[in-house]
Amino acid sequence: MMRVRDLRVTYGSRVVARVPELDLEAGQVLGIAGESGSGKSQTALALMGLTKYSGGAVTGSIKLDDVELTALSDREWRGIRGRRIAMILQSPRAALNPTITLGELFRRTLKLHGVPKADRYEQMEQALGEVVLEPRILDRYAHEVSGGQAQRFAIALVAALRVDVLIADEPTSALDVTVQSEVVDILRGLRERHGTALVFISHDLAVIGELADEVMVMRDGEVVEHGPASRLLSAPSDEYTQALLEAVPVIGRGDGR
Numbered sequence: 001m002m003r004v005r006d007l008r009v010t011y012g013s014r015v016v017a018r019v020p021e022l023d024l025e026a027g028q029v030l031g032i033a034g035e036s037g038s039g040k041s042q043t044a045l046a047l048m049g050l051t052k053y054s055g056g057a058v059t060g061s062i063k064l065d066d067v068e069l070t071a072l073s074d075r076e077w078r079g080i081r082g083r084r085i086a087m088i089l090q091s092p093r094a095a096l097n098p099t100i101t102l103g104e105l106f107r108r109t110l111k112l113h114g115v116p117k118a119d120r121y122e123q124m125e126q127a128l129g130e131v132v133l134e135p136r137i138l139d140r141y142a143h144e145v146s147g148g149q150a151q152r153f154a155i156a157l158v159a160a161l162r163v164d165v166l167i168a169d170e171p172t173s174a175l176d177v178t179v180q181s182e183v184v185d186i187l188r189g190l191r192e193r194h195g196t197a198l199v200f201i202s203h204d205l206a207v208i209g210e211l212a213d214e215v216m217v218m219r220d221g222e223v224v225e226h227g228p229a230s231r232l233l234s235a236p237s238d239e240y241t242q243a244l245l246e247a248v249p250v251i252g253r254g255d256g257r
Contacts, residue, residue, distance in 0.1 A: 001026050001197055002047075002165055006060035009042045009051055009221075016056070017042040017221045024165065027195040031212030031229065033205050033244060039221040040201045044169045047199065048087050049077045064165070083113050086163045090170035092154040096142035102153055103138030109157055127160035128153075130193070131186050148179035155186055159194070166190065167199045172207055184210050206248045209233050217241045 004022035008015055017039035024030055032040045045051045046058045049069055062069040064085060072080070089095050097105055103124070110120045125135055131152040142150060151171060158166050168187065172180040188211060190196045202208050208215060209229060216226040217240065225238040236242050 001065060003063045004047075004061065007043070007046060007062065008059045009039070009046050009056055010059070011056045015221055017046065017218070019043055019060075019216075019223055021226075022216070024197050024199065026164070026197055027191055029191060029198040029200055029211045029213050031205075031208035031215045032199060032201045032218060033203065033208055033215060033241075034218035035203055035244075037220070038218040040203075040218055041169055042221070043218070044087065044167050044199065044201055047165075047167055048081060048085065082109070082163070083161060084163055085165040085167070086158045086161065087167040087169060088151065088154045088158065088171050090174055091147075092171075093142050093145070093147060093150040095154070096150060098142050100141075101138060102140055102142065102145070106138060106157065106160070110160060113161055115160075123160045124156075127156040130159045130189065131156045132182070148175050148182065151175065151179075151183055152186060155183070155190070158196075159190060162194055163196065165197045165199065167201070169201045170203070171200075173202065173204070180207065187211060203244075204248070205233065205244050217244065 002024040004019055007019040009017040022030070032043065034040050045054065047062060049072065051058050058070055060070070064080065096102070106124050107120055110123060115123060124138065128135055128137065133149065133152055133156060137145060137149065137153065145153070172183050175183065184207065187198060187200070191198055198211070200208060200211055212229040214227065215229045215232045217224050217238065219240050225232060225236060225241045232241065233245065236245060
């Protein structure tokens with residue numbers, strides 16, 4: 001579904017992310033791991049066609065099916081972004097319009113993407129059910145819901161639009177452990193019910209291990225290791241990956257972590 005070759009993200013002469021190869025099939029989950037500044041989020045912005053809005057440039061190839069995304073105009077991107085490929089963020093409440101209710105935001109989103117007016121409420125209700133939210137949340141504003149509810153609402157927008165590829169950039173890092181688990185289960189459900197392909201970005205390999213089929217580890221803008229999650233998380237070949245794994249807290253380990 002998505003094929004990336006020789007991707008480079010640059011700001012002036014500085015290369016902030018370089019991905020030689022990435023393939024994503026329908027229903028597949030790719031985990032991208034690394035510390036802050038490793039290039040994870042810059043890769044996500046490139047896949048969404050948003051790099052230029054922060055002053056960067058992208059070279060190489062990003063194809064969604066047979067469509068070369070790097071060659072699209074702003075108008076062409078508007079027909080794909082949100083409809084076929086979407087992104088949820090670490091702080092979803094900050095990405096929601098604070099001046100309108102969540103219901104109005106949902107209705108505007110569905111209208112923008114061509115959903116007939118007669119079908120909008122049914123699609124909203126069904127999507128909210130998938131993320132375990134009551135329809136009454138539609139009457140609230142972004143500041144009136146918790147971080148976990150805001151994140152689930154963002155996922156509901158994706159569920160309603162049936163996107164092909166969802167990029168989740170640190171979607172659980174601002175949430176407590178219980179809510180993290182709920183969000184991971186909801187993302188797993190999207191994959192199972194709709195065949196949504198998922199790029200799950202996190203510094204936490206334990207969370208990535210809950211979802212990913214493949215894992216790509218980045219450091220200083222470079223891919224240091226890429227392979228099946230079962231192999232990479234049990235027997236990493238790179239010292240940096242090993243260090244990330246050793247940083248994962250284990251209950252009862254007794255070393256204070």
